[in-house]
Amino acid sequence: MERRRVVITGLGSINPLAHSWGETWTKLVAGESGIARIAKYDAEALNLETLIAGEVRDFDPSRWMDAKTARRMDPFTQYAVAAAVEAVAHARLAVTEANRDRIAVILATGVGGLKTVVDSETTRQQRGPRRVSPFCVPMLMPNAAAGQVSLTLGMRGAGMAIGSACASSNDAIGMAVASIRLGWADAVVTGGSEAALEPVAMAGFNQAGALATKFNDAPTKASRPFDRDRDGFVFSEMGTVLVLEDEGYARARGATILAELAGYGASMDSYHLTAPPPDGNGAVRAMRAAIADAGMEPNAIDYVSAHGTSTGPNDRTETLALKAVLGPRAYEVPVTGLKSMTGHSAGGCGAIEAAAIIGSLLDDILPPTINLDNPDPDCDLDYVPNVARKARVHAVLSNGFGFGGHNSCLVIRRYA
Numbered sequence: 001m002e003r004r005r006v007v008i009t010g011l012g013s014i015n016p017l018a019h020s021w022g023e024t025w026t027k028l029v030a031g032e033s034g035i036a037r038i039a040k041y042d043a044e045a046l047n048l049e050t051l052i053a054g055e056v057r058d059f060d061p062s063r064w065m066d067a068k069t070a071r072r073m074d075p076f077t078q079y080a081v082a083a084a085v086e087a088v089a090h091a092r093l094a095v096t097e098a099n100r101d102r103i104a105v106i107l108a109t110g111v112g113g114l115k116t117v118v119d120s121e122t123t124r125q126q127r128g129p130r131r132v133s134p135f136c137v138p139m140l141m142p143n144a145a146a147g148q149v150s151l152t153l154g155m156r157g158a159g160m161a162i163g164s165a166c167a168s169s170n171d172a173i174g175m176a177v178a179s180i181r182l183g184w185a186d187a188v189v190t191g192g193s194e195a196a197l198e199p200v201a202m203a204g205f206n207q208a209g210a211l212a213t214k215f216n217d218a219p220t221k222a223s224r225p226f227d228r229d230r231d232g233f234v235f236s237e238m239g240t241v242l243v244l245e246d247e248g249y250a251r252a253r254g255a256t257i258l259a260e261l262a263g264y265g266a267s268m269d270s271y272h273l274t275a276p277p278p279d280g281n282g283a284v285r286a287m288r289a290a291i292a293d294a295g296m297e298p299n300a301i302d303y304v305s306a307h308g309t310s311t312g313p314n315d316r317t318e319t320l321a322l323k324a325v326l327g328p329r330a331y332e333v334p335v336t337g338l339k340s341m342t343g344h345s346a347g348g349c350g351a352i353e354a355a356a357i358i359g360s361l362l363d364d365i366l367p368p369t370i371n372l373d374n375p376d377p378d379c380d381l382d383y384v385p386n387v388a389r390k391a392r393v394h395a396v397l398s399n400g401f402g403f404g405g406h407n408s409c410l411v412i413r414r415y416a
Contacts, residue, residue: 010091054236079239265289308337
């Protein structure tokens with residue numbers, strides 16, 4: 001049986017840069033940063049080491065959903081629903097009685113409803129257990145986003161939540177690809193969201209030595225993948241959703257096809273819960289698996305969207321892994337670290353990076369890795385430093401690596 005081709009027809013995003021995909025893409029190409037001083041609480045008064053983050057600001061969920069229903073959602077779910085509404089509209093995908101059982105919802109989150117957990121426990125402690133909301137558990141559960149997207153838009157196909165830390169949304173997209181190839185769905189609403197900028201999470205990452213602490217007075221300079229002066233990632237929140245479809249289904253309904261989701265590969269490090277193996281072998285295996293799944297050879301990859309967290313170990317080992325996969329050509333292949341502008345949103349990052357790849361394929365422009373002022377000698381590839389670059393690329397590798405030793409990679413290519 002011939003394998004079904006999977007294409008991308010819609011994009012939507014809520015993130016620290018903007019509340020729509022079109023505006024987000026414009027700002028990414030301009031090299032703008034979404035990182036700022038934390039506004040939702042006084043991080044300095046709480047004695048946190050890191051005072052900055054990539055917050056979604058001035059977000060009014062009633063623009064995308066019923067206001068009463070939104071109050072019964074954790075922010076991570078609100079962002080997912082808003083991004084899904086935009087993506088489905090962008091795809092011009094009408095959900096009807098005729099197709100709703102064949103449209104799946106597969107969404108990712110690394111943490112789920114952490115704000116709901118924190119707020120509910122504060123209520124229990126201060127006001128007693130009977131004052132905890134009956135919506136507490138439906139708000140905090142990781143599958144709340146998929147459930148609420150289904151309720152909002154009417155899909156009744158397969159639905160699930162994927163949680164593999166910072167590899168989560170790449171894995172969700174990979175499962176969406178599998179669902180279409182296996183014939184379980186004709187279309188899938190997929191991606192990831194995160195809204196875990198709670199003080200307890202920030203404190204935990206600080207204690208683990210993972211967050212940037214040296215740039216509290218210069219937030220836009222804090223996320224600096226592959227730069228010698230990087231000192232950790234910048235935590236952020238966002239939701240980004242893609243609409244994936246079987247090629248035949250998309251063409252039959254007259255959809256505009258943006259790109260092809262050609263390959264998915266995943267692996268486990270089995271090395272350490274929070275650190276990659278020094279040689280990056282887990283990342284190498286996932287990259288090679290994604291390229292092979294796309295029916296391609298490594299020499300066909302002409303652009304890379306890096307995981308690029310701005311931590312010492314990740315950026316160094318990802319560089320080594322890219323050299324192992326691409327060989328001597330690694331020095332000729334441009335690489336973008338999008339987190340330099342968006343920050344690191346754990347379960348949401350892979351989806352926005354996939355969307356940016358589609359922007360590059362459509363507009364023939366590569367967004368930059370900003371703040372790359374003093375390249376690390378161990379990170380010596382072409383990271384498109386500081387300024388976007390005009391370039392026509394055809395096949396793009398997107399990397400996602402997460403705590404737990406998860407590695408998840410996608411190949412997205414120009415549709416033809």
